[in-house]
Amino acid sequence: MTATGTYTPKPGAAPLGRMIAAQAALETKMLLRNGEQLLLTVVIPTLLLVLFSSVDIVDTGAGEAVDFLTPGILALAVMSTAFTGQAIATGFERRYGVLKRLAASPLPRWGLMTAKTASVLVTEILQIVLLTVIAFALGWDPQGNPAAVVLLLILGTAAFSGLGLLMAGTLKAEATLAAANLVFLLLLVGGGVIVPMDKFPAGAQDVLGLLPISALSDGLRDVLQHGAAMPWGDLGILAVWAVVGLAAAGRFFRWE
Numbered sequence: 455m456t457a458t459g460t461y462t463p464k465p466g467a468a469p470l471g472r473m474i475a476a477q478a479a480l481e482t483k484m485l486l487r488n489g490e491q492l493l494l495t496v497v498i499p500t501l502l503l504v505l506f507s508s509v510d511i512v513d514t515g516a517g518e519a520v521d522f523l524t525p526g527i528l529a530l531a532v533m534s535t536a537f538t539g540q541a542i543a544t545g546f547e548r549r550y551g552v553l554k555r556l557a558a559s560p561l562p563r564w565g566l567m568t569a570k571t572a573s574v575l576v577t578e579i580l581q582i583v584l585l586t587v588i589a590f591a592l593g594w595d596p597q598g599n600p601a602a603v604v605l606l607l608i609l610g611t612a613a614f615s616g617l618g619l620l621m622a623g624t625l626k627a628e629a630t631l632a633a634a635n636l637v638f639l640l641l642l643v644g645g646g647v648i649v650p651m652d653k654f655p656a657g658a659q660d661v662l663g664l665l666p667i668s669a670l671s672d673g674l675r676d677v678l679q680h681g682a683a684m685p686w687g688d689l690g691i692l693a694v695w696a697v698v699g700l701a702a703a704g705r706f707f708r709w710e
Contacts, residue, residue, distance in 0.1 A: 467560035474569050477561060481573035485539065494638070495534045495581060502648065503527045503585060507592045512648055517679070524589040524596070525674035526647035531581040532607060533667055536574050536614035538638045544570070544622035545630035553709050563709070571615060578611060598677035602684045606677070609692035610670040616699025617666070623707030641667040646675075666695040 467473065485491055506512060507520040514522035547553050557563055586594075622630050643649065644658075645667030651659050662668050673688030 470562075470565060473561045474565050474572070477556075477566060477569035478572035478576070481570055482576050485543065485573060485577055488543075491539050491543065495531065495539050495577060496584065499527050499531045499534065499581065499585060500588060502530070503588060504592070506648055507589075513650075513653075515650060518593060518595070520589055520592045520594045521596075521679050522650070522675065523648065524585070524594050525678045526671040527585055527589075528582060528607075528674055529610065529645075529667055529671035530642060530647050531585060532578055532610045532670065533614050533641065534638065535577050535581065536611045537618040538634045539577075539618075540570065540574055540615060541618035541622045541634040542631050544619060545625065545627040545634075548622060548709065549627035551710075557709050567619070571611075574611060574615060578607070582607075596678045597681035598679075599683055602677045602682070603674060605689065606670060606673045606685070606692065609689060609696055610666065613666045613670075613692050613695035613699055616696060616701075616703050619703040619707060620699060623703060623709075641665065646671045664691060666692055669695075 468476075485495075503520075503523060506514075506523050510519070512519075544553070553566075556566055561569075618634070621633060625633065641647070644654070644662055645665055646662070647667065651662060651668065651672070654662060663672070669688040669691035673685040673692070676682040676685045676688070
């Protein structure tokens with residue numbers, strides 16, 4: 455016979471780290487199983503990189519087109535996951551009451567947001583690996599400091615995450631879907647991702663240069679194409695967007 459109490463359940467919640475890891479794994483699986491999200495985060499950036507690197511459609515200046523395009527496509531991948539994808543997914547989770555129920559679980563609200571951020575980072579790593587392999591196959595020759603690239607990607611993720619959560623937590627799900635996709639298209643065209651910023655009028659360049667997608671794509675391009683050590687100006691712009699976006703999301707986000 456077994457001792458009394460051998461199979462008695464242990465009351466209480468699981469350790470916080472295990473809860474966050476489990477939620478992050480679930481969020482990642484849900485993201486990777488969503489065909490619409492995969493189209494936005496993986497297929498579109500890949501097609502744009504291959505198409506514009508192989509066909510002379512846009513004048514990207516001196517040098518190989520892939521050297522100009524790859525940094526911008528990497529920035530686009532970050533935006534598609536951290537902003538567009540996260541905003542849409544979180545907006546509909548809020549509409550269907552998923553967030554409300556999760557907020558009542560032992561996992562604290564900040565733990566849920568941490569899990570969502572971890573899911574975004576995992577997805578971005580997969581995107582970056584895929585795009586990097588394709589870019590190398592197309593003849594990409596990166597330069598610069600890897601630490602600067604990592605810092606730009608982290609700040610870019612923080613900036614777009616804050617803006618995505620702010621949109622998802624304040625607008626209705628349908629409005630978030632429309633607005634997030636519209637912003638994605640506008641920034642794809644006017645954020646220096648594919649079309650060089652010097653192709654725009656001088657006045658527009660000053661305004662567009664302050665956008666997070668412009669700062670991220672220009673910063674990555676300065677490092678990876680031109681070998682810059684640390685693009686402090688672009689890092690500063692991203693840091694401001696990150697602080698403002700995350701603070702606003704924390705202040706105005708509505709769980710119901």
